[in-house]
Amino acid sequence: MDRRFLEEQLAAGRSLEQIGALVGKDASTVGYWVKKHRLTAAHREKHAPKGGLSRSALEADVERGLSIRSLATAHGVSEATVRHWLRKFGLQTARAARMQASEAAHRSEKEIVEIRCLHHGMAPHILESRGSFRCTKCRAKWVAARRRRVKAILVAEAGGRCQLCGYSRYVGALQFHHLDPTEKAFSLSRGGVTRSLEKARQEAAKCALVCSNCHAELEGGAATLQVDRASSDVAFR
Incomplete structure (x- = not known):
C-alpha cells in the first residue's frame, strides 16, 4: 500500500478498519503496511495494553465499596480486566x-x-x-425515616399547629390527642405511624393536634377540650 495514502488517512484520524473499508482490505493488512512504513496507527494509545492493576489501589477501591463498573471507570480499563485482577488478587467487590x-x-x-x-x-x-x-x-434507619415522613404528612393535614395554643415551630413537639378515648384504635405515637398511611389518617381524624405541653395538660386534667362536632372546632374549656 502507498505510504503517502496511508499517511493522509492516518492524519485524518481514520482507524485501520476505516482505511481497510476504503480500499477493500482487512484491517490486519492495513496494519501490516502501517508497520512496514513505520507509521503510527490512529487510536493506538487507546488500544495499547494497559498493564496490570496495582493490588493496593484495587484493594483500597474495593474497600470503599466500588462496583466492577466503577472500578473499571476509575482505573481506565474494561470490566473484564477488573474481573481478571480481582480473581488474581483474590478480591471481591462488596456486592x-x-x-x-x-x-x-x-x-x-x-x-x-x-x-x-x-x-x-x-x-x-x-x-x-x-x-x-x-x-x-x-x-431501623429506614423505619425511623418513614415514621418522620408519615408524621409530617399527618401534622400538615391537621393544620400544622397546636389547636390550643398555636405552637408550630417543631413537628416533633406536636402530638395527636384522641377526642374520644373509646374510639381509639391505636396510638399515633412511634408505633402508630408504622402502619399504612391510610390507616394513620383514619386514626388522626379522631384526634386534635396539640403540642406536647398542651397534651400534658389535657392528660393531667389541667385543661379540657370543647369540641364542636358540626364544625370540628377545638378550644380550651
Missing part, C-alpha cells in the same frame, strides 16, 4: 461478598447473621419475609 455471605446464611438456615453492610460494615442482617437478608441498622 459479590454480600451475595456469597447471603448464600452461606441461607444454607445455615439462620434468621440473623453477620454480613458486611455498605453503610455500617459488619452488622447483623435479618432474614425478611421476601427471602433476602437486610441490615438491621439500615432497616
Whole structure:
C-alpha cells in the first residue's frame, strides 16, 4: 500500500478498519503496511495494553465499596480486566461478598447473621419475609425515616399547629390527642405511624393536634377540650 495514502488517512484520524473499508482490505493488512512504513496507527494509545492493576489501589477501591463498573471507570480499563485482577488478587467487590455471605446464611438456615453492610460494615442482617437478608441498622434507619415522613404528612393535614395554643415551630413537639378515648384504635405515637398511611389518617381524624405541653395538660386534667362536632372546632374549656 502507498505510504503517502496511508499517511493522509492516518492524519485524518481514520482507524485501520476505516482505511481497510476504503480500499477493500482487512484491517490486519492495513496494519501490516502501517508497520512496514513505520507509521503510527490512529487510536493506538487507546488500544495499547494497559498493564496490570496495582493490588493496593484495587484493594483500597474495593474497600470503599466500588462496583466492577466503577472500578473499571476509575482505573481506565474494561470490566473484564477488573474481573481478571480481582480473581488474581483474590478480591471481591462488596456486592459479590454480600451475595456469597447471603448464600452461606441461607444454607445455615439462620434468621440473623453477620454480613458486611455498605453503610455500617459488619452488622447483623435479618432474614425478611421476601427471602433476602437486610441490615438491621439500615432497616431501623429506614423505619425511623418513614415514621418522620408519615408524621409530617399527618401534622400538615391537621393544620400544622397546636389547636390550643398555636405552637408550630417543631413537628416533633406536636402530638395527636384522641377526642374520644373509646374510639381509639391505636396510638399515633412511634408505633402508630408504622402502619399504612391510610390507616394513620383514619386514626388522626379522631384526634386534635396539640403540642406536647398542651397534651400534658389535657392528660393531667389541667385543661379540657370543647369540641364542636358540626364544625370540628377545638378550644380550651
